[in-house]
Amino acid sequence: EAGVAQSPRYKIIEKRQSVAFWCNPISGHATLYWYQQILGQGPKLLIQFQNNGVVDDSQLPKDRFSAERLKGVDSTLKIQPAKLEDSAVYLCASSPSYTSIGANVLTFGAGSRLTVL
Amino acid sequence: AQSVAQPEDQVNVAEGNPLTVKCTYSVSGNPYLFWYVQYPNRGLQFLLKYITGDNLVKGSYGFEAEFNKSQTSFHLKKPSALVSDSALYFCASMDSNYQLIWGAGTKLIIKP
Numbered sequence: 001e002a003g004v005a006q007s008p009r010y011k012i013i014e015k016r017q018s019v020a021f022w023c024n025p026i027s028g029h030a031t032l033y034w035y036q037q038i039l040g041q042g043p044k045l046l047i048q049f050q051n052n053g054v055v056d057d058s059q060l061p062k063d064r065f066s067a068e069r070l071k072g073v074d075s076t077l078k079i080q081p082a083k084l085e086d087s088a089v090y091l092c093a094s095s096p097s098y099t100s101i102g103a104n105v106l107t108f109g110a111g112s113r114l115t116v117l
Numbered sequence: 118a119q120s121v122a123q124p125e126d127q128v129n130v131a132e133g134n135p136l137t138v139k140c141t142y143s144v145s146g147n148p149y150l151f152w153y154v155q156y157p158n159r160g161l162q163f164l165l166k167y168i169t170g171d172n173l174v175k176g177s178y179g180f181e182a183e184f185n186k187s188q189t190s191f192h193l194k195k196p197s198a199l200v201s202d203s204a205l206y207f208c209a210s211m212d213s214n215y216q217l218i219w220g221a222g223t224k225l226i227i228k229p
Contacts, residue, residue: 111160
């Protein structure tokens with residue numbers, strides 16, 4: 001079974017520039033998550049999709065961050081304009097179905113490391 | 118509000134010795150608990166989960182965790198540590214909205 005694919009693995013940008021991250025979840029997984037992980041901290045949920053609908057985006061800074069999962073498969077997370085504090089690893093994860101507790105085991109991608117200068 | 122605490126930022130263990138990484142939780146209702154591991158420059162990987170049943174849960178790579186309801190703990194254990202177990206370990210709990218509440222993580226260092 002192929003894992004969760006993310007790209008790019010690394011990105012360096014200047015503040016106020018824009019950046020986009022792509023994620024392709026495991027085939028058949030209905031739930032897709034974007035997390036932000038700052039060095040030394042636990043992951044922080046940015047947005048969660050169930051198929052192509054948003055379940056939770058309460059911690060997404062909507063003035064600069066946006067995400068979409070138009071066909072219920074792959075997803076894109078965009079930051080525009082970037083700030084210094086956005087430097088972090090952006091993790092994508094998927095699970096079969098978040099409402100099934102026993103099945104709600106997340107599979108993570110390797111992450112996209114963003115450095116904002 | 119639900120919370121997960123990992124009281125140790127770092128745990129140091131000699132190779133071959135038993136290891137314990139601590140986790141305590143505060144939830145309303147039944148606790149659903151998870152352990153994930155993060156190796157350097159990698160995403161998180163699922164280790165094990167407690168949903169119901171036996172208090173001792175066995176997982177990947179020889180790890181196990183003991184659920185203790187009276188102490189509201191879910192400590193991760195391994196009888197004999199390997200250098201390759203060195204990584205960042207995260208405990209998580211699922212809330213009533215099926216959202217994961219993450220601990221801050223514990224860095225495990227296994228010394229040869």
